[in-house]
Amino acid sequence: MSRPPLGGQGRAPIPVTPGTGRFLVLVCVFVCAACGLVYELELVALASYLMGDSVTQASVVLSVMVFAMGLGSLAAKRLRCRAAAGFGLVEAGLALVGGCSAMALYAVFAWTGGWGGAWSEGPRWVLVGISLGIGVLIGAEVPLLMVLIQRIRRQDPGGAVADLFAADYVGALVGGLAFPFVLLPLLGQLTGALLTGAVNAVAGGALVLGLFRRDLSARGRWLLLVANVVVLSLLATAWVLVDDFERAARHAMFGAHVRVAEQTAVQEVVLTGGRSGPLGLYLDGRLRVSGRDARAYYATLVDPAMRGPHARVLVLGGGDGLAAREVLRHPGVRRVDVVDSDPGVVRLARTDPALSALNGRALSDPRVRVSTGDVFGRLRAAPGDLPYDVVICDLPDPGLTDSTKLYSQEFYGLVGRVLSPAGRVVVHG
Template sequence: MIEPQAPAPPRSAQPRDRLRDSDSGSGGGGGGGDGSCSSLRLPVRQGTGRFLVLAGVFVCAACGLVYELELVALAAYLMGDSVTQASVVLSVMVFAMGIGSLAAKRLRRHAAAGFGAVEAALALVGGCSAMALYAVFAWTGDWGGPWAHGPPVLLVVFSLAVGLLIGAEVPLLMELIQRIRRQDAGGAVADLFAADYVGALVGGLAFPFLLLPFLGQLTGTLITGAVNTVVGGALVLGLFREDLTRRARRLLIVANLCVLTLLASATVLVDDFERAARHAMYGSDVRVALRTDVQEVVLTGDRDGRSLGLFLDGRLRVSSRDELRYHEALVHPAMTGPHERVLVLGGGDGLTVREVLRHTGVRRVDVVELDADVVRLARHDPALSALNGHALDDPRVRVTTEDAFDWLRGAPPAAYDVVVSDLPHPEITASTKLYSQEFYGLARRALAPGGRLVVHAGPVTSRPEAYWTVESTLRSAGFRTAPYGTGGRPAGLVTGPARTPADTTRALRDRGFVLAARTAPELRLDPSGPRPRTLTDSSLAVGARAAERTRVPGLPPSTLIHPRYAR
C-alpha cells in the first residue's frame, strides 16, 4: 500500500542537492526498503550523479565478465575440455550471483560502504584469480578434487567467490541509484540492467580481442582488477562520501590502496612469475616459450643430453625419447600400397613428414597445420629442425596454414593416396570436430580409390571409450578399419606438467591408431619400403591384439551435432 505523502515544499525551499530516501519500496521508488529515512548530499547535480552511477555499473559489469571469461579460458588451456570447464564456471557463478544478491540485502542500510567493500574484494579476488590458479597448477599439477576427471575444486571456489561478489553488486547499486533520484522500481531496474548488459558486452569483446592478444591473460586480468578498484572506490568515495562515516572512509581508502598496491606489484612481477611457473611446470631447461594466435608453445631440453620436449598448451606432444616409436607407428602401416600423393593433417612439427619422406615413391606431401608459429619453429629451431631432418624444407612438401576441417571442405576429390591425421587428442574439445563423422566423410572424399587413412586416436588402455568412439565414427563414415596401438604400459596423454624424464617417456607410450580404407585394410609394413627402427609386422600384430582386448562395443559415432568425446 502506498502511504500518503506530505505536500512537497516550494522548489525554491528545497536544498539544491538534498534528497531524501523514500520509506516505500515501489510507490515512492525508494531504495531503502527497510523503513529507514536518510538524507544524502551529493557533490554534483542529480542528473550527473545518476549518470556516474550508471557509468560505474557499466565498468563493473565489464570487469565482472572479464573475470568469468578468464576463469573459463585458463581452465580450458590447462585442463582441456572447454565445454566442461565453461559449464562448471558459468553454472557455479550464476548460482553464486543469486546467493550474493540475497546476502547483500542485509547491507542495503549501508549501501555505499557495502558497495565499496564488495568492489575492493571483487577486484582482489578476480584480478588475482588467474595468477593464483596458474601458480597452483604450475607447482602442484592439479587444482584438487575427489574426481579424476571432474570439476577442479579450486576452480569452483574461485567461481563461487567471484559470483557471490558480482551478485552482491546489484541490490547495492539499486539502493544507491534510488538515493540519487526517486523513480519507479521498474524504471530503475531497466536503467541498471541496461548499463550492466552493455558493460558485459564490452567486457566480453575486450577479453579476446584486446586483453588476451595485447596484454596476455595474467596481465590483462590484473589490470582489470585495478580498473575495478579505481572505479568502485572513486564512485563511493567521490559521490557518496557523505553517506560514509569518517572511520568507514578511512578503512575504504586503506583497503583500496592495499588492493591497488598488490595488483600493481603483481603486474610488475608477472614476467618473472611466468618464468618461474614455466620452470616449475617444464623444468629448468625451457628454451622457447611463446604464445601464438592458437596456443602456448614451449620447447624444452636438448641441452646437456636432455631430451627435447614440445608442449602445446601444457600438453606434451613430442618427446625425443619416444617420438620415433609414435611417428613410425602412425605413418608406415598406411604407406603400404600406392603413396605418391600424401596429405598430412596437423604434423606442423615436421616429424610425421620426415617418416613419410622416407618412402621413395612419394612425389608430393601437403601439410595442413593450423598454427603457423609451430611450422616456423619446426623449420628454424636448431634442435627441432634437426630432429625432423629439415623435412618441411623438402621441395616435395607444401605447407598450408589453415583449419583442417575447412581445408578438407575445399579439397579436390580423389586427390590423395594416403591421408595421415596427426591431430590433437579427441577428448580436447577444440579437436572434436576433427574426429567427427562429417570430418571423416570429407577425408574419404579426398582419398583416391584404394587409398588409406590413418588416425591418431588417443590412448588405448587408459581411454578406451574415446579410442573406440574414433573407430566407430570411422566405420560410420563408410570405412573398414584396422585398430592397433604402440603397446607398452598404460599411461595416457599428459594433461598437466611432465615433471621428470619418466613422465616424458610415459606420455607417448599408450598411443592408439586406426588404419582405415574403403575395403578391409591389411595391417602390415611395405616389404619394399624403408625398415622402421621400432616397428615390425609382428609388433603391429601384437599392438592390434592388445587394442582388441580393450574394445568397447556398441559405441555411437561422434558427429558435429552430437560430439561424443568431451567429458
Template sequence: MIDQPVSAPVRGGVRPPPVRPGAGRFLVLLVVFVCAACGLVYELELVALASYLIGDSVTQASVVLSVMVFAMGVGSLLAKRLRCHAAVGFGLVEAALALIGGCSALVLYAAFAWLGEARYALVAFSLAIGVLIGAEIPLLMSLIQRASRRGGRGEEDAAGTVADLFAADYVGALVGGLAFPFLLLPWLGQLTGALLTGAVNAVAGGALVLWLFRRDISPRARWWLLGANLAVLAVLATATALVADFEAAARRAVYGEPVRVAVHTGVQEVVLTGAEDGPVDLFLDGRLQMSGGDGDRHHRALVHPAMRQGPHARVLVLGGGDGLAAREALRHPAVRSVTVVELDPGMVRLARTDPALSALNGHVYRDPRVKVVYADAFRWLRGATAPRHAYDVVVSDLPDPGVTPSTKLYSQEFYGLTAGVLADGGRLAVHAGPVGARPHAYWTVESTIRAAGFATRPYRAPGRPDRGFVLAVPEARGVPPAPGPGVLGVEEERPGDVPPSTLLRPRYAD
C-alpha cells in the first residue's frame, strides 16, 4: 500500500493541504505533541510495571531506556524507506504504535501471571515501541515541510522546522511524563491508562493523515488506513471493557488463592487472600509479606528479642502498617506507647477494617497507646517532628531490602538517623530479609547497621519461609543481649568483609 499520484496535476508535483500553511504546520506540531506524550507514557508504563512485576527498578529502567533508545535509532533508519510515502507511512506507524503500546501493559502482566516470566516480553515491547517511536520524527519532518508549502512553492527554513518539531516533541514528553504518575496511574491504573493512551495515539495519528494529508493518499490507501485505525480502536475498547475480568483472572493465577481484597492505595497494591475466618496471606505490590500463620512467628522473632532486656516503655515501629509488630509490642505490660510510622494510609485503613486482618493484629489500632504517623520513615526521622532520644525500642518492619524503593530505608544514613531517636539503653530490631535465599542482601544489612555505629547480633527465625533479623545497640554500649529462645543465631555464617550500603552506593542487588 503506497501513496498514489493524484489525478489532478499540481504545480511542483505536490498537492497543497486543505488549510493555510500556518494552520497545517500548527496541526502537525499538535500531533507531534500528542504522540510524544503518548510515547513517554508507554515508556514509563513499561518501567513501572516491570519494577512492580520483576523488582529492582534501577535495573528495569536501565533495560527499558537503553533498549528503547537503541530501537529508536533503528526506527529512524528504517523510516528513510518511507519518506516518499510519508503520509501512509506515518498512519501505519501510529496505528501499530497505538496497538502495541496500548496493549503492552496487558500482555506484560499476562506473561507474568500465566508464564511466570515477564523479562522477555519487556525487552520485546521496549524494542518494538522504540522502533515505532524512532520512525515518527523523520516522517513528521517530511509531513511538516509538506504542510508548510503553498502550491509546491517556497523555501523552508530547515533549522526552524527542526527546532519547532523538537520543541513540540519535548513539551509533549513533559506533559506525558507528568500525566502518567499524577493522572493516569492513580485515576485509571496501569492497564486502563495504557489502553486509553493507545486510543488517543490512534485518533491523533489517524486524524492527521486521513484529513490533513488526504489529498496525498489514494482512495484505496485511505480506506485501508481507516480500517486499520478502527480495528485498533475496537481492540483497545474491547480490552478496556474486559480489564476488570482480566485483572481478577490474573490475580487468581498469581496468588493461587481466592483473592478476597485487592486495593490500589495510591502507594502500592495490597492484596489479601484466604477466608475471613482463616489464615490470611498479605501481598504488597505482588510480593508476599505474610503467609498464613507465619505472621505470628515472624513478628514474635522481630519484636520480642529487643523487648526482653532493658527499658521498653516507648516503642517506635517503622513501617508495620498491618499492625502485627505493634501487636507484639503491646503484649509487654510495661509498654506505655507505640508509635507507628507508616507511609501508606490505605494499609492502616485495611488493618483497621478488614475482619481477618484486624482480628490477626488484635484490633491494635483501637488501643489508645497506639499512635499512627503517616510519613516516609526516612523523611520523618530526618525532620523536626521526630523526637530525639525518645524511644527505648525501635522496630524496623519494612519491605525486603532488595525492593529498590526500600533501599534508602536500609542505608547507613537511615540507621544513623535511627540512632538519633534511640534513648539511652535503647535497642534496634531490623527485619533484614531471608538469610538463606538472599545471603548477600541480609549480610549487607548487618554490615550497614554496624557501619552506622551499632553493635549487632544477627539471628533467624527457624522454619519456612526463611526470615532473618538483626538486633543492634549503639556500639558504645557493647554487645546486644542474646535474642532469647525461639530464634537461632547466625553469626557463624557471616561471610568476609561485606561493604555497607549508602544512599550513593546501594549494594543490595544480588
C-alpha cells in the first residue's frame, strides 16, 4: 500500500479555476525570476565596488551561481512529493539570504580591515558561500513549480516547461533592467536588496498559502506562515537600521570624519575630513584625492606636460578640479576643457567648501569649460580642427570594466586625433 505524501499534500482542489491558477503560478515565476536576477546583479555590483576587477567578480558570482543552480535542481527532486511546502520554504529562505546578502558582504569588508590584497580568505568564502546558497535556492524553484503547475491541470511536459521558462526569462529581463535603472539609483545597493527580498517572500508565501493551502496540513500552513513572518520581520528590521549600518560601515572603512556620502548616477562618492584633518575623496571606495599630497601629486602629473605650448588644454577626468587648478598656475593658458563622467563629483568640486578650497575654485575660472558624460564618447565627438596643446588623462585606475576602455589603443588613437602635432599627453601610471 502506498504511503500518502507528507504535509497533507494530495489532490485537493484549488480555490480558483484552473486557468486562473495557472496564471497565478506564472506570475509568481515572473516575480521570483526578477528577484533572483537582482540578487545576482547586486552581488556582482557590490563585489566590484568593494574589490575592483569587475570581470573577475562577475565571473566568480555567476559561475558559482550557475553551478549551484544545478545542485538545487537535483536537490529539489526529493521535495517533489511536498512541492507546495518545499516551494514555500525555498522562497522564504531565498528572500532572507538574497535580501541580506549585500549587508552581509558589506559588513565583512568593512569590519575585517579590507580584503588583504585582491582577496583574503574570509571575504572570499563569504562571497562564494552567498553565491552558492542563492544559486541552490534558485535552482530548486523550477522543478517544484513544474510539479505545481502540473498539479493544477495536466498538460504535456514540453508545454509546461515552455510556459515556465517564458515567464522566467521575461521576469529575468525585468529584474535585470530594474536593478540599474530603478533600484540602484533610487534605493541604493543595500535597501534595494532588502526590498527585493521582501517582494520575493510575499510572492512565494502568497502563492502557497493562497493557492495551494489545501495541499498542506494545518501545522504545515502555520509553520510556513510563521517562517514568512519571521523573514519579513528580519528584512523590515534591517530596512529600519540600514542607514545606521551604512554610517557605521563607512566609519569603519573611511574613518570617523565622513562628511559627505552619496550615490550619484555613476558611483558612490565619499568625502572625509576637510574641517578636522586632511580631506579625502573616495570614489566607489577607492581613494581618489588625499589632501596630504594632492598638490605634490598633481604638480608631478601636470607640470612636465606644460613645458611647451599650452594655450589649449584638455583634462580627461579631473572632475575634482585639482588638475585644472595646476594647469591654471601656468601663464599663457587660454582655455581648459574638463570632461568628467560624473556630474556629482563636479558639483561637489564647486560647492563643497573644503574641496573647492583645495582646487582653488578652478572650475569657476572663466577659462575653464566643464562637460560631463562618457569620456570615450566625448573624445570621439570632439572636433579635430581645433587641436589641444596638452591632454591630461586624470582617469581612474583600470580596475573596473567601465574604465578599461580608457587605457585601450582605440582611446589613445582618439587622443592623438585631437592633439596638435607638437602636443603632449600625460597619463597617470
